[in-house]
Amino acid sequence: MALTDQRWQIRYSYPAPPEAWWAKNGLEKNTTYLNNGEEKLTPEEAAEIIARQYRHEGPLADITVWQETPEESDARLAARRKAEAEADERNGIWWGMGGAN
Numbered sequence: 001m002a003l004t005d006q007r008w009q010i011r012y013s014y015p016a017p018p019e020a021w022w023a024k025n026g027l028e029k030n031t032t033y034l035n036n037g038e039e040k041l042t043p044e045e046a047a048e049i050i051a052r053q054y055r056h057e058g059p060l061a062d063i064t065v066w067q068e069t070p071e072e073s074d075a076r077l078a079a080r081r082k083a084e085a086e087a088d089e090r091n092g093i094w095w096g097m098g099g100a101n
Contacts, residue, residue: 006067007033007068008033008034008038008065009034009065010043010064010065011030011062011064012029013060013061014030014056014058014060015028015057027062030056038050048060
């Protein structure tokens with residue numbers, strides 16, 4: 001996958017457990033990326049696969065699949081680069097080391 005690729009996302013609702021006081025109308029929502037070619041499936045099939053991976057049980061509702069916009073992709077990649085740079089800084093990896101790793 002090239003760095004300029006726009007990723008596919010999925011959102012669905014599923015029944016919340018009784019102790020989930022934060023759930024609205026007894027439903028929780030999950031939003032995540034599709035990683036293994038699920039975008040080629042129907043939204044219902046993709047949601048079933050993703051729900052199984054997250055161990056979400058019960059009937060799925062409000063299923064939506066979409067591709068992120070170029071702006072969303074740029075923001076995601078910028079955030080990733082920033083997080084990696086901060087991790088490198090915390091771990092002492094910077095250009096001034098001169099090959100001392």
